[in-house]
Amino acid sequence: MLQRLAWAKSAAFSVLILAAACGQPAGNLADTPEIVETEAAAPDPAKSFTPSILVMLDEEMAAVVRQNKVASLSYVLIKDGERVASGFHGTRTLDTADPVDDRTIYRIYSMTKPVTAVGLLMLHEEGKFSLDDPITKFLPEMSKLEVFDGLSAGSIRTRPVNHVPTMRELLLHTAGFGYGDGRPDYVSQQFLTHQIDSAASSDELVEKVARIPLKYQPGEAWSYSIASDLQGVIIERITGQSLQQYLEERIFAPLDMADTGFTVDEADSSRLAILTSWTPEAGMQPLPGPIQTLRAAEVARYSGGHGLVSTIADYERFAAMLLNGGSLGDVRLLKPETVSMMVTNGLAFVDANTRLPLYRPSAGIGYGFGVGVVDDTIASGLGAPEGSFFWDGATGTWFWVDPRHDLIFIGMLQNMSSSPILMRRAAMQRVYHALITDYFPTPH
Template sequence: MNKTTLLRICSGLILIMVAACGAQKAAPKADEPDLAPLVAEVPKPDPADSFFAPVLDQLDDRLAASVTNDHVASLSYALIKDGQRVRSGFFGSRTLDGEEPVNDKTIYRLSSMTKPVTAVAILMLQEDGKLDLDDPITKYLPEMQSLRVSNSPGSSSKPAMHSAPETPTIRQLLTHTAGFGYAYGNQDYVNRQFVERNVLTAPSMDELVRRTAGIPLKYDPGTAWSYSIASDLQGAIIERITGQSLGDFMQARIFGPLNMTDTAFAVSAAQKDRLADATAWTPDTPIHRVDGPLATMDRASIPVDLGGQGLLSTLADYERFALMLLNEGTLDGQTLLKPESVTLLRTNALPVVDPASPRTFFKRKAGTGYGFGVGVVTDTIQSGLAAPEGTYYWDGASGTWFWIDPKNHVIFIGLQQNFSPAGVNRRPSAMRSVYHAIYSD
């Protein structure tokens, strides 16, 4: 056998050995266990381990005390981390004098937690190419062609006025900088007109727009933040663009895709036995049931779908809406918004603040701003909320609240029904408790 033949045989043997080594995993020795299965079975971290439980226990006790102190008939809440519930609490009964416990499917009036849903609907139409955020509102609401502005926004008597120097835009409606007043808050002339003209009880959306157009603005558009009827006007724009009621549009584009089966502007006959009682109290008046349309919430007594305050929902449903936002517009394969639209919604857009409002609920607090339908934490320390910058939130006049924290992937939702001047706003203290309990990365 010559040298060349020998080299070819050796090369072939080497190639065969290399191939065999690549094709087979080395078997462990008899006294060495195979560790590969153990590595594959390492469990994911439990989101609950991100929190110091005793602090959450204290929060639980304080929220339960809202019921035991006779401030509300019931309170339901959920704390979600990384898409999973860490805590939930259900205190009290659905009715004031009953014993039926509340749960995930109890229906609550959301009040102003409706505003972020309406903002999402506007952003969906923008993505559809049906509107531009910088469109003047008169493109859709021609009744607003001749808006006047108060020369004295805090005046209790009828002030001198001037013509609006420019037409408010949809973007200004989204940020409450269009200059409109509201039926709540200060008892100045402008806000009082919303009550005296029964704007929010108008028999139709067209009539609501017409009545609003006859009331002066508090400020020149774009010059101040003033909590306002802006979200209800967004609802009017949605209805005129789509030819649908606001509720029908939201059902088709938001509630249906997200499987929010109990969210609407009225309750059906089948849902009535899950509607929480609307209650009120004052330091001088014991807790009592509120009567009228607010109590029944049936379609016959609610002629207009109010985009600023009208929705009813459950803890389970609103959790799905919040998860969609936390997931940048998508949930369970359903995409409602592009990530850049969600970023717009949750980014502070305010260089201004209402300088005249003496009530803190109706003006921007230190360390916070406002995006589209939501407040935004801009400074953790100044806000006193302990939540990181970029956390966004809102509250309802009935005592409902929520926040979404993109940094820590946290959601908190609290639902109660307190329609009294003696407010029960639990969000700030709940925020501080959650962030005192959370372990920092």
């Protein structure tokens, strides 16, 4: 439109010059034919994808329900702010025909981590801490940390830390802490032995973690860890609020995320998806215990690393806020530069011999604050362009945001077993297989 308008103005100016040269009265520009500007129709985001490949995507997502591996799987694909594909497969329970939809409540586990990181970064913007502050500013229990140095005759060897982990290292998961996620190393096993995840309060959590040595010197390597839970404790200590109160007041209510929180009220229990386990030998079985209900009386501690439940509709709003640089509509949570820092790879470890990156979540993937970041499309094998960011949850939930293509994808399922059902990689590969891109430069 700008090119057409520039041409029209140039043509009108040429009429004046030509008339003057011929000795004719030029008249007024108002006498020239009226130039009518028309707004070009906004492109249809759905036309950015090959429909037949999106059908293949849907079939792949539905297959795990059809094969009785999970009770349900829900997903949405959003481009340019519009949903262009979605699938809601299966039922909320095993014994009813209650279909899932975008308001079905799912346990999102580690998709809590980006939310906690946003909450902590909001306090950073308010000047409550510097990224280079030691974590002992808020966690004095961590003043005597040591680093695991091996086992000798059944006894543990340790060495002193060369510096107290910083807030930046805590956000990047480079502080050196372990995690009770089943890894076989000594430190990770100690998290299971001491039942860290069963701590009845935030204070008890910190005290228990402080007694376990670090896996490495702070800042020396990346390792997925308890760091996000500690971030949640720091939020509580800075604000004097519970993590639930703070996130509700500062994130969930402003973004209209009415179904996101750490517990499920009785009135909403009919929308909570069943959590199942699956193995090839035993098939799909419901998991027992309070994890099925998540009543307030059954949740002793709010976990910044894996405690939230949410819905497709709610998490879409959170992801859109990040895509928009910290705002959604009239609500701004973070400055664009803070979001940029959050979703930029902060890992710079390099092998001295090969000069190749070290200590990453996987090939071609770095880590920001609470999210994985694609920094090598080819090496990652995901198809997503550099700068895309994502994270997953232990029950199989996942999301990613692609700023280059103004794209969001969110997927939800509920499987907790030794046979994980992980669909993000397949979804990413299929979406970028379907995406129609223009490889030619736009003329100016």
